Amino acid sequence: MSGYKSFAYFYDRLTENVDYKGMAHQIDSWVERFGGRKGILLDTACGTGSLCMELARLGYDVIGVDSSDDMLNAALDKKFDSGLDIQYLRQDMRSLDMYGTIDVTVCTLDSVDHLSSKEDALKAFKCVSLFAYPDGMFIFDVNTLHKHRDVLADNAFVYNLDGLYCGWQNEYDKTDSSVHIWLDFFEEQNGSWQRYSEDFREIYLSHEVLTELLADAGFEILGVFGGYSDTPLEDDSERAVYVCRRIPNEIKTEE
Numbered sequence: 399m400s401g402y403k404s405f406a407y408f409y410d411r412l413t414e415n416v417d418y419k420g421m422a423h424q425i426d427s428w429v430e431r432f433g434g435r436k437g438i439l440l441d442t443a444c445g446t447g448s449l450c451m452e453l454a455r456l457g458y459d460v461i462g463v464d465s466s467d468d469m470l471n472a473a474l475d476k477k478f479d480s481g482l483d484i485q486y487l488r489q490d491m492r493s494l495d496m497y498g499t500i501d502v503t504v505c506t507l508d509s510v511d512h513l514s515s516k517e518d519a520l521k522a523f524k525c526v527s528l529f530a531y532p533d534g535m536f537i538f539d540v541n542t543l544h545k546h547r548d549v550l551a552d553n554a555f556v557y558n559l560d561g562l563y564c565g566w567q568n569e570y571d572k573t574d575s576s577v578h579i580w581l582d583f584f585e586e587q588n589g590s591w592q593r594y595s596e597d598f599r600e601i602y603l604s605h606e607v608l609t610e611l612l613a614d615a616g617f618e619i620l621g622v623f624g625g626y627s628d629t630p631l632e633d634d635s636e637r638a639v640y641v642c643r644r645i646p647n648e649i650k651t652e653e
Contacts, residue, residue, distance in 0.1 A: 407468065407594070408583050409446055411562055413507075417626075421506065422452035424626040425537055428641050429502055432620050434535040437501035442491040442526070443509035447473030447484065454482045458502070463489040492518055494525040501531050505538035508637070511600040516607055523615035532646040536617055537639065539626075543575055545636040546602050550577045561586040575602035608640065617642040 429436060436457060441450050444462030446469055454460045462484060464470050470486050477484050489495065491505065492513070503526045513519050526536050541550075547570065555566040563584040568577050576599055583594040603611075605622070612619060619642050624635035631638050 408562065408564070408585075409469070410448070410472070411559055412557065412564065413448075416448070416507070418448045418452045421449060421626045422456055424628075425453065425502075425504060426456050426458075428537060428621070429535060432535065432641060432643065433533075434643075435501040435531065438498070440494075440496070440500045440503040440526075440529075442489075442494065442503060442505045442522075443512070444473060444486070445469050445507070445509075447476050447486070449504070449506060450484050450486075451476060451480055451482055453504075454484050460484045461487065461496070461500075463487045463491070463494065465490040492521040492525060494529060496529040498529075499531045500526075500529050500534055502535045502537070503530060504536075508539060508541045508600060510538055510540050510603065512598060513601065514599075515601065516603060516611060519601075519603060519608075520611045520614060523611055523617065527615045527617060527644055530644040532644065534644050536642040536644065538642075539637050539639040540603055540608065541600060542631075542635050542638050543602060543604070544634055546570060546575050546577050546600070549636060550579070550600075563591075576600060577602075605638070612640070612642055616645050616647075618645050 437459060439453055439458040439460050441453065441460060441462045444450050444464050447462055450460045450462040450473065462473060465488065467488060470488055473486050477486070510519055510522070513522060530536065550568045551570045553568055557564040565582040567580045570577050578597065578599045580597045581595065584591045609619065619640060621641045622631050623629060623639045624631040625637050626639060
């Protein structure tokens with residue numbers, strides 16, 4: 399996984415349209431509906447902590463983990479400004495090491511797709527399962543095939559924000575439906591423009607593959623939704639959100 403140094407610096411500017419408050423309320427609604435506990439919540443690949451803050455405001459005891467120091471530094475700045483009691487740890491989702499059991503784990507904004515392979519996804523899912531309460535919940539999202547093939551595809555996008563210009567170029571791989579993404583940022587600094595670049599790859603995990611991986615990690619799927627709402631997953635959905643529950647004593651060990 400990339401360190402996302404440049405991306406971390408500009409992440410919040412590029413995600414200003416993300417409704418973190420709405421996401422948090424929908425996650426909270428699913429926890430209540432499916433019988434979860436409103437206790438300790440782990441946000442793995444938490445980024446700059448925007449969702450952590452909204453979930454903390456809803457009463458969860460939040461732990462945020464991310465593998466990027468830059469992302470976590472931004473999250474800590476927000477925490478100190480807000481006064482919220484959130485714990486942040488530098489950890490990779492494939493090698494989590496918690497101090498106790500977790501009631502709810504979330505992994506949002508296609509962070510699972512940023513892993514290198516389905517084998518890495520299984521490692522991450524098994525880590526979540528290992529530290530989950532015996533019937534703890536796991537809520538995560540992935541990009542759909544439609545988003546990779548038809549929306550991101552081989553397309554280019556341009557963002558022109560106040561003092562920031564971003565060029566976004568994609569390359570779609572038909573062999574595995576992954577997308578390689580290149581980002582070039584140009585920031586205005588004292589009358590001149592400073593360039594930063596970042597690139598990363600997003601894998602595609604089908605429903606069939608995810609069902610198998612989740613079962614191997616000891617989870618049952620409670621529902622699959624077309625985004626952070628109760629809208630069913632459709633062929634033209636860009637995001638699939640999985641609401642899962644750990645089945646006690648069902649995690650498989652390596653042979």
